[in-house]
Amino acid sequence: MPLLEQVSFLSFFSLSENVHWYDYLNDVLDIVVVTYVIYKLMMIVRGTKAVQLIKGISIILVSWFLSGFFGLKTLQFLLNQVITYGLLGIIIIFQPELRRGLEHLGRTSNLFGRTSTSDEDKQRQMIEAIVSSAQYMSKRRIGALIAIERDTGLNEYVETGIRMDSHITSQLIINLFIPNTPLHDGAMIIQDGKIAAAACYLPLSESPHIDKALGTRHRAAIGVSEVTDSVTLTVSEETGAVSLAIAGRLYRELDEEALRNKLIQELVIEEKETTLSFFNKKGGDK
Incomplete structure (x- = not known):
């Protein structure tokens, strides 16, 4: 094989190999x-009505696929209409959840788990x-219950x-x-750095391991921390003791x-480490 042809062949092979690794x-x-x-x-979307929305959409899509597979033309026609006009209904009904999701996506710092100085x-x-x-x-033994939202939404409790x-x-x-003010009963919920709502109902923990001396506030704090990643503060009305419920x-x-x-x-250091923890977890799974 002539030298020129050998050089051309090796150059082509080297280029193909580089393209292969680049594509990979x-x-x-x-x-x-x-x-x-x-x-x-x-x-x-965790902890919001959007979760139920996603489940409903999944059921409709699976039903649409099965109706086409088994030749159920009438059912497929009805599901086509639901899919066609359902998008507009979803935008109207779930406007708050969609807006919240777009706001999160629009904040680059939140999307990549970083916290800006401000x-x-x-x-x-x-x-x-x-x-x-x-x-x-605590000094005046005023009972309090404050839930601070993190990643998992608390909208269903805000409502x-x-x-x-x-x-x-x-x-x-x-x-x-x-005490004796209209909003003192129930929990105060903090979302996105604001007081979203007061006098909210939180789920009570059913754990048998909770100290019997703890009252309803503490059970509610533990309960919401079991089903979300919120940080919940309680002030005991009897003793004035301050507690935090987490996970x-x-x-x-x-x-x-x-x-x-x-x-x-x-609330500060944990959020800064979100991205690092995510990629470390992926690396550890290999």
Whole structure:
């Protein structure tokens, strides 16, 4: 084989090999990005009515496929109409959930699990307001129940209370839990750095391992932490003790410094580590 032809053949082979590896890396990157986006979308819709929506859509799509496979023309025609006109109905009925999802996607920092400086400052201000109000209520033995939303949505519990959408201040938090006021019963829920609602109902834990001395507030705090990733604060009306419920576990009798550090750890530092933990988990699965 002439030297020129050998060089041309080797160059073509080398180019083909490079293209092959480039395509492989491109496919891997594509899969990783899509997986991460789907993961974030799932975290956004968890705990909202959108979960039921997705289940309903899945049932309709499976029924549509089966009707076509078995030749059920009338059923397929009806399902075609549902799919055609159902999109408009979904946009109208689930407008709040869709808006919330698009807002999350529009915030680059939230999409990739990072917290900007301004967001971190707001979170620390929120924590200071919560700590200050908790200490005030603890000294005066004013009962309180505050659920702070993280990734898992708390909308279904917000809907059981009175909508507020208010900025967080220690004075407002204290006012909400003053005995014999209209909103002192039930839980206050914090979403996106604001007081979303007050006088909300939370699910009670049915765990047999909970101390019998704990009352309804603590059972509700543990209950909501078992079904969501929320951080829930309680102030005991009997003893004034301040506690945090996280992932089904109750951290009891926290002093001011311990409460502040735990909230910073869960609400500020934890969010910063979201992306790193996600990719480390994927690497560990290989």
